[in-house]
Amino acid sequence: EVQLLESGGGLVQPGGSLRLSCATSGFSFTTYALSWVRQAPGKGLEWVSSISGSGYSIYYADSVKGRFTISRDNSKNTLHLQMNSLRAEDTAVYYCAKGDTVTTGSDYWGQGTLVTVSS
Amino acid sequence: QSVLTQAPSASGTPGQRVTISCSGNNSNIGTNYVYWYQQLPGTAPKLLIYKNNQRPSGVPDRFSGSKSGTSASLAISGLRSEDEVDYYCAAWDDSLRGWVFGGGTKLTVL
Numbered sequence: 001e002v003q004l005l006e007s008g009g010g011l012v013q014p015g016g017s018l019r020l021s022c023a024t025s026g027f028s029f030t031t032y033a034l035s036w037v038r039q040a041p042g043k044g045l046e047w048v049s050s051i052s053g054s055g056y057s058i059y060y061a062d063s064v065k066g067r068f069t070i071s072r073d074n075s076k077n078t079l080h081l082q083m084n085s086l087r088a089e090d091t092a093v094y095y096c097a098k099g100d101t102v103t104t105g106s107d108y109w110g111q112g113t114l115v116t117v118s119s
Numbered sequence: 120q121s122v123l124t125q126a127p128s129a130s131g132t133p134g135q136r137v138t139i140s141c142s143g144n145n146s147n148i149g150t151n152y153v154y155w156y157q158q159l160p161g162t163a164p165k166l167l168i169y170k171n172n173q174r175p176s177g178v179p180d181r182f183s184g185s186k187s188g189t190s191a192s193l194a195i196s197g198l199r200s201e202d203e204v205d206y207y208c209a210a211w212d213d214s215l216r217g218w219v220f221g222g223g224t225k226l227t228v229l
Binding site: 044045046059060062102107108111112 | 151154156165166169170175211215216217219220221222223
């Protein structure tokens with residue numbers, strides 16, 4: 001059974017940093033692309049970043065480019081999102097999601113972790 | 120402002136067929152596959168349709184997808200009360216080099 005479990009969310013002050021993790025199981029980790037998608041309270045889905053199975057291809061939304069870094073630890077089947085210089089508008093539930101490749105849609109999603117940026 | 124355009128709401132009566140539309144451009148829907156997600160309140164999105172018109176295992180055949188040019192549609196037939204949730208379309212955008220989503224459509228079953 002495919003499982004994705006996010007962790008690391010919480011309350012952080014503007015300008016602060018946070019590192020999200022997504023522990024996965026039930027599939028061949030290095031074969032699949034992984035993405036982060038967020039959803040601000042009461043709003044729609046917004047793609048944040050994607051990384052290929054090999055880790056060589058990485059893409060970011062303009063809204064987070066230069067502030068967020070996606071990475072994957074293939075030895076621990078875990079996806080990470082390092083978030084720096086956080087802003088109030090980064091407040092959202094962050095989901096990790098699995099897809100065949102970076103350009104194919106995600107078929108499994110985690111339950112999400114809430115990040116709140118506030119003073 | 121979402122790159123893909125969806126009507127914020129749609130409605131239908133039980134048993135009816137409703138259609139939710141998603142409009143994009145040649146960089147996204149016109150060139151790449153469209154995906155549809157269903158999201159219940161407080162839960163993660165669930166894949167409903169992939170590669171324009173394919174249903175994952177377990178998704179009822181009441182749900183169907185289609186694409187024409189730079190637009191796509193999700194059709195739900197035999198509308199049921201449990202269909203009253205949010206629906207999102209998504210596609211890869213070659214120009215933006217990233218995923219784009221529609222703003223979501225909230226379906227009401229009258």
